[in-house]
Amino acid sequence: MIKGYWVPVLHSHLPFVKHPKYENFLEEHWLFEAITECYIPLLKRLKGLEDEGVDFRLTISMTPPLAEMLDDDHLMDKYQKYLDKQIELGNKEVERTKGDEHFHPLAVFYRDIFIESKEFFNGFLEGNVLTGYKYFYNKGSMEVITCGATHGFLPILSVNVQAVRTQIEIAVQAHTRHFGRAPKGIWLPECAYYDGLDEILNEKGIKFFIVDSHALTYGRPTSLNGVYTPTYTPSNVAAFGRDALSSKQVWSSKEGYPGDINYRDFYRDIGYDLDFDYIKPYINPDGVRVFTGYKYHKITGETDYKEAYNPGIAKEITKGHAADFHFHREKQMEHLSSLMDRTPMVVSPYDAELFGHWWFEGPEFLCNMFREIHKNGTLKVITPIEYLNMYPKNQVVNPNPSSWGDKGYYDVWLNEGNAWIYRHLHEMADIMQEYAQKHFHTNDSNLSRVLTQMLRELLLGQSSDWAFLMTTATATEYSVNRTKEHISNFNELKGMIDYNNIDFAKLKEFEEKNSIFAFINFKIFITS
Amino acid sequence: MNPNTNELVKSSMELENSFSSSSHVIDTLVSEGEPPATIYSIPDRYNKDTLRVLLVNTKKYYVYWEISDKTLEEQGLDLNKDKLYFKVSSKDGAELFEFTSSFALGEYFIKLQFENMKIVVSVGKKVDDKFEELFNSNKVHTFSSKMNLPSKEDELWAKRNLSWTEIVRSTMKEAVLGTSSAEQVKELERLRHFTQMEEEKLSSSTIHKGIKND
Numbered sequence A: 001m002i003k004g005y006w007v008p009v010l011h012s013h014l015p016f017v018k019h020p021k022y023e024n025f026l027e028e029h030w031l032f033e034a035i036t037e038c039y040i041p042l043l044k045r046l047k048g049l050e051d052e053g054v055d056f057r058l059t060i061s062m063t064p065p066l067a068e069m070l071d072d073d074h075l076m077d078k079y080q081k082y083l084d085k086q087i088e089l090g091n092k093e094v095e096r097t098k099g100d101e102h103f104h105p106l107a108v109f110y111r112d113i114f115i116e117s118k119e120f121f122n123g124f125l126e127g128n129v130l131t132g133y134k135y136f137y138n139k140g141s142m143e144v145i146t147c148g149a150t151h152g153f154l155p156i157l158s159v160n161v162q163a164v165r166t167q168i169e170i171a172v173q174a175h176t177r178h179f180g181r182a183p184k185g186i187w188l189p190e191c192a193y194y195d196g197l198d199e200i201l202n203e204k205g206i207k208f209f210i211v212d213s214h215a216l217t218y219g220r221p222t223s224l225n226g227v228y229t230p231t232y233t234p235s236n237v238a239a240f241g242r243d244a245l246s247s248k249q250v251w252s253s254k255e256g257y258p259g260d261i262n263y264r265d266f267y268r269d270i271g272y273d274l275d276f277d278y279i280k281p282y283i284n285p286d287g288v289r290v291f292t293g294y295k296y297h298k299i300t301g302e303t304d305y306k307e308a309y310n311p312g313i314a315k316e317i318t319k320g321h322a323a324d325f326h327f328h329r330e331k332q333m334e335h336l337s338s339l340m341d342r343t344p345m346v347v348s349p350y351d352a353e354l355f356g357h358w359w360f361e362g363p364e365f366l367c368n369m370f371r372e373i374h375k376n377g378t379l380k381v382i383t384p385i386e387y388l389n390m391y392p393k394n395q396v397v398n399p400n401p402s403s404w405g406d407k408g409y410y411d412v413w414l415n416e417g418n419a420w421i422y423r424h425l426h427e428m429a430d431i432m433q434e435y436a437q438k439h440f441h442t443n444d445s446n447l448s449r450v451l452t453q454m455l456r457e458l459l460l461g462q463s464s465d466w467a468f469l470m471t472t473a474t475a476t477e478y479s480v481n482r483t484k485e486h487i488s489n490f491n492e493l494k495g496m497i498d499y500n501n502i503d504f505a506k507l508k509e510f511e512e513k514n515s516i517f518a519f520i521n522f523k524i525f526i527t528s
Numbered sequence B: 001m002n003p004n005t006n007e008l009v010k011s012s013m014e015l016e017n018s019f020s021s022s023s024h025v026i027d028t029l030v031s032e033g034e035p036p037a038t039i040y041s042i043p044d045r046y047n048k049d050t051l052r053v054l055l056v057n058t059k060k061y062y063v064y065w066e067i068s069d070k071t072l073e074e075q076g077l078d079l080n081k082d083k084l085y086f087k088v089s090s091k092d093g094a095e096l097f098e099f100t101s102s103f104a105l106g107e108y109f110i111k112l113q114f115e116n117m118k119i120v121v122s123v124g125k126k127v128d129d130k131f132e133e134l135f136n137s138n139k140v141h142t143f144s145s146k147m148n149l150p151s152k153e154d155e156l157w158a159k160r161n162l163s164w165t166e167i168v169r170s171t172m173k174e175a176v177l178g179t180s181s182a183e184q185v186k187e188l189e190r191l192r193h194f195t196q197m198e199e200e201k202l203s204s205s206t207i208h209k210g211i212k213n214d
Helices: A027-053 A066-068 A074-098 A103-122 A130-140 A162-177 A197-203 A215-218 A243-250 A275-280 A311-337 A362-376 A383-389 A419-438 A446-463 A464-472 A476-498 A504-513 B007-014 B069-072 B180-193 B195-203
Strands: A004-012 A059-063 A142-147 A185-186 A208-211 A238-241 A345-351 A379-381 A394-395 B050-057 B059-065 B084-090 B097-099 B105-110 B118-127 B130-136 B156-160 B167-169
Touching: A004 A027, A004 A311, A027 A074, A027 A103, A027 A362, A059 A130, A059 A162, A059 A185, A059 B156, A066 A074, A066 A162, A066 A464, A074 A103, A103 A419, A130 A162, A142 A238, A142 A275, A162 A197, A162 A419, A162 A446, A208 A215, A208 A383, A215 A238, A215 B007, A238 A379, A243 A311, A243 A345, A243 B007, A243 B105, A275 B069, A311 A345, A311 A379, A379 A476, A383 A476, A419 A446, A419 A476, A419 B059, A446 A476, A446 A504, A464 A476, A464 B156, A476 A504, B007 B069, B050 B118, B059 B118, B069 B118, B097 B105
Parallel strands: A004 A059, A004 A345, A004 A379, A059 A142, A142 A185, A185 A208, A208 A238
Antiparallel strands: A394 B156, B050 B059, B059 B105, B084 B097, B084 B118, B118 B130, B156 B167
16 A cells, blocks of 8 residues: 655756866866766666666756756767766776775776766767656656756846746746757746746746745645645646655755765865875866865764775665665655545655765665665655646645745845845846847847847856855855856947947857857747 | 644644755855956946845845936935935835935845735935835735635635646535526635636536545
8 A cells, every 4th residue: 555655856957157268177077077976877777777677756857057068069078078087097096006905996996987977978878968867758757847947046036027937938948959848847946936936837838846845834825734745826836845854864964864974975085185296187277176086985973084985885875774764754654644635745855966976875875765665565656747647636825935945035045145146137137128129020130149148148147056156155256257257248248239339259259158048039038 | 624734734844944955065066266267347337227125034125226317316316415215115005114325326135024915115205204206116925934824715726637727615515516606606706816827717617515635
């Protein structure tokens, strides 16, 4: 008998970062690391599950900027070079550690991961990571959903409603181009909801979205089943609430599974540990030490003392953690069942990049969880759409404005440190609307190019990542500069129109660097 | 209403604030390289009349504004001696908060709680101690930080299918299919705002008694 439904959701996102002028640009490595540590390990293991005959369901958001980067020839050429460089470092490490009973096997282990990643990338994935997602999407075991076009924080952009419509419309179009079908669901950027957003989602054909629990429990009216059944908004879009308990078991670095002392330590890395002259070719060209991915230690404890990592032991522990997670879900479902008149559902959303990057063993844990569910038969893993097909009748609730950020509201993306950006983003949206309206019927292809690039600069400036990184003081300088770059480019392009003087060299430079969404036309800002 | 709602909501909220998902992995994924090669300049001001209010949290709101030179001149405002007056009001016109500024371009964080209501900010000048509005801001619906248990009248359930939606009011005592009784017309009126998007697909025959949620 099925005691409950588990809906795991992974949110895959990275901001659009492309620097064609540079052979090696550190911030582009965010993507390369995520491919190697997160996306490929997950896809490889899911293929393994399929070969084993394990039934699984996984809902994954693939944000448009990430999909655009994964489909970008320039970036993927660089990724191939990145892999070659990592394998070269691996070979050097295998030599360097010869005779060391702890570190030599680890050097071989990592070197082989990079070799196998390259084989998988060029083989099963045919040089495009999206191929793997499409494969499972088409099989029905994966529900790929979209996100805002550039992960814009929609509540704050909503002072210009066309800015929100355009974020959603382009997201739907990009998803359709990348995956051959329109998305059924959306991961709202930062799970951020505001009053009335559902109307736009409904217009764009979106059937469901994910929100934080207080969006439903403090909704109008309160969701009578908490987050354990979805609700419908007044515009008939289903809202699924995040279950905090299952999130915490995985998210929390201290109390959660990733903190097990036998798991790999994230911070100890040969990029920081080894002699500078030896490691120099594999860190940033300017000499800034960075993570290389070669991490030889396990968490061990809370002090700086770290012991050698043992991948075999860690792999076994993921089985125990998966069994524990399954046990707690079963108990949770039993408790919830006693309070409800239908089979309960638990939605567990996580950042996809948690699995593999920060928590190295995460993809193995996830797949072991699928094995546990398959083996026990007491829980069933499903997608939101499958739940709605089983239970089409749900309470109508107008969700409370909210996000999944710290304190549950908008503080992370709007505070004393980053508020300055919104005056510009709002002004740019208003100008975009004015200029798109004014030149809507233009036959001038050059003018059209300038206006379309203005839209790209606006969209890229709207990415919530910049405000987020300013708040967390991580890559602050890059984030401030990226925001200013898009504001500056937008105004420079506007000046070309105002003074009827197009600088084609500059325009081409902007188009090559900020090349996201090659298919769009500025008119979408009006028609969306 | 589900008699266990309080427990279900409590369970839903139990750990919500004990940790945060905002500790995005991007935090650990990103590192910063060399200082940016290009320093970009951005406009100091746009010289346009602008006033916007944005939600931050249940007790904090962000207001920014710009008063154009033209408006200052037309209104005879000299901010070396005059002040701008800002009023926060609810949708029904109740004044909630006010502050002043001597700057044509500025920002202000309001730190007060306005729960679950639509608010708007107006900027103006004072003439003979009376507020004269210059223009107002966008309207925003503020956050709620408490449960809003539905009355019998407010508890609605909807049944969705691919091409239609059925609204089910849990408190309806009987389903009178296919009739046009005054009671049902009244009921449909109440449901109107919930079904705007698919109004054309809703007929009286889709109203059912519904007390079970499956």
